[in-house]
Amino acid sequence: MPSAGTDIHRASVPAVELEELTKFYPKRRGPDGRPIASVDHVSLRIEPGEVYGLLGPNGAGKSTIIRMIATLLQPTSGHVRVCGLDTRTHEREVRALLGVALGGERSLYWKLTARQNLEYFAALHGHSRRKSRARINEVLEQMGLADRADDHIETWSTGMRQRLVMARALLNRPQLLLLDEPSSGLDPRAAQAMHDHILQLKTAGHTILLTTHDMAEADALSDRLGIIDGGKLVGEGTSAALKRSVGATWVVHVRIAVPTKVDLDLLIDDLAHVAKANVEPEAEGVFALTLLSQVSDEVVPALFAAAGARGATVLRVENEPVSLKDVFLALTGRRLSAEPVAP
C-alpha cells in the first residue's frame, strides 16, 4: 500500500487514476424515471507533470469528476487514486496532496484583503501568520498580485479574484492542481492572462487537471485531453492525435439553402470523393454542412459545382484546419456549446 510522503514512490505511479468511475446523483432521473449517470464508467490516467484537460459542455460531468477526485463527492462506484492513494481510504492524505480551485471568485472572502484571505487558509492548514508570510508573498508574486495584496478584494476585477483562487490552491505546494473552469466568466484579456499563469505552472512542473468547455483553452493548455459528453469519456489523447482521429486535416463549414432533402442527399453524394459531410438542419430548407477533407483546395470548387448542379445556394463558406470543435462533432455528432446537455 502506498503511503503519504514518499515522492520517489509517487514518481512511479500516475498522479491521478480513475477506474470505472461512476456517479449517480440521487434525484437525477430521465423523463422515463430511470436514474441518469452524471459520470459513467470513466477510466483515465494522468501522469506526473502532465496538464490534462477535461473538455465537454456544461453538465457533461467534468465538475463531478473533479469533485470526486477532490474527495468532496462520493463516487457511486469505481475508484479514484491520487498519487497511488485511494480517495475512499486515504481521504485526508489525498486532500493534503491537492490544490483545488473550485467555485471561482465567489469562494473568497470579499470583505478581506488578498493577504488576509491567504493567511486564513494557510492557518487552516496549520501554518501561523508569521510562518506563512514568505509563502504567501511567493504565491502572490507568482500570480501577479503582490502589489495589490493588501487591498480588499471586493475592489478587484473578476480576473484578479480568479488568480487569487489559484494562489490559494498553490499555497500548500500541492502535488496535483485541480482547476475547475479556470477562466470562466473572464474577458478575453483576463482569460489570456490566466492562461499565461497556467502555462507558467506547467513549465514549473505542476501536474494539472483542468476542466473547460472552451476548446481553444483546452487546446492551448493541455498536454492531453479527455473529451467528455453525457458523463462518458468519448475520446482521449493529445490534441494532435484527436484531430488526426477525425480523418481529415481541413474542415469547411457551409451554410446552404437546398430546394429539397433529396437535392441535399445528392449534393452530399457529389462531394463524397473530396469530403465527408455532417449535416445539421438550421431552418426550413437551410442546412449547416461540415465537410471534413484531406484536400483543402478541392473542396470549395467541388461544393460550388455540386450546388449549381442541384439548384442549391451557398450562403456562407468558412475553410479552416481541423480543430477540437470538429473532433467533438465527430465523436458525439453534436456541436460543443456551453449550454448544458438535456438529460
Place this chain on the structure above:
Amino acid sequence: MFSWRSRGGGFPLNPLHREAIAFTATVRKEWQVMMRYWPDTTMIILETILMPIAYWAQAAGFEGGDPNASEAFAQRSGTTEVAGFIYLGWVVYMWVTTIVWGPGMSLRKERMQGSLEPLFLTPVSRFTLLFGPSTTQLFPTAILFTVVGLMMRYVFGVPLGAGQIIAGVLVVAASIPLLFGLGALVGVSVMRMRDSSGLNSALRGLIGLFCGITFPIAVLPEWVQPISRVLPITQVVDALRAAVLSRAELAATWSRSLILLAFGAVISASAMVLLELTLRNVRRTGRLGHF
C-alpha cells in the same frame, strides 16, 4: 527552521497545535469582517439599551402606580426590579440573536458564497468551523452585558454589588457552550434550506414568547409553563435573574451553572453529530457546493 510541507509530505505540526492555529485564524477572520461593519455591532448594543426601556415603560403604564400590581409582579417573577428583570431577559435574547443569526448562519453563508468546499478541503476540524465564528462574538457580548449592567445600576438604580456581578458573570460564562451549541445546531439545521429567514423569524418569536424574555413565565397558560421552564434559554434567563436580582446562594448559582454546562455539552455534541451526518449526505448528493 520552518519549511512548508514538501510535496506530498505530512503536516508540520501536531494536530492540537494545528487546530489552535486554525481556531485563532477563524476568530481573527470573523473579527476582521466584524470590524469592517462595526456600526452593525453598535446598533445591536443600542437596541439592547433602548428596547427594554420601551418594555419597562409599558409595564409601568399597566401597573399604574398600584402597589398591588407591583406585588403581583414580584410574586410571579421573584423580584421587584422590573427594569432589571426586563434588561436581563433582553440581553440574553440579544445574545442568542447575535449568536444564532450571526455565527450560527456562518456555515450556510459559506455554502451560499461557495467557500464551504475550499474550507472542507483543509484539515480544519468540524469543531473550529462550528465554534470559531461564535468565539469572536464574545467581545461584543461582553460589551453588551457591561452596558446593560451600567444601565441597570446607574439609570434604573438596580442594586448591583460585587457578589451579584460575580454570580452573573459565572452564569454567563457557563452559558457560553450552550449558546454556541444552539447557534451551531440551528446553523447546521438550516444548511440544507434555500431560505432560512422564515425559520429565523419563527425562532425569535418562539424564544420571545416561551422563554420569559420580557415577562414572567407564570403569566403563560399552565400547560405551557413546564415546557417553557425546561427550555435551555429559559434556564439561562432564570439563572441570570436568580443570581443578579434574587441574590441566590452561590451554591445554587454553581449548581445552575453546572446544569447550563451540561446542556451546552449535549447541544454542542448534537450539533457536531448533525454536521457530520449533513456532510455525509451532501457528499452523496453533491450539494456541498450548490445552493
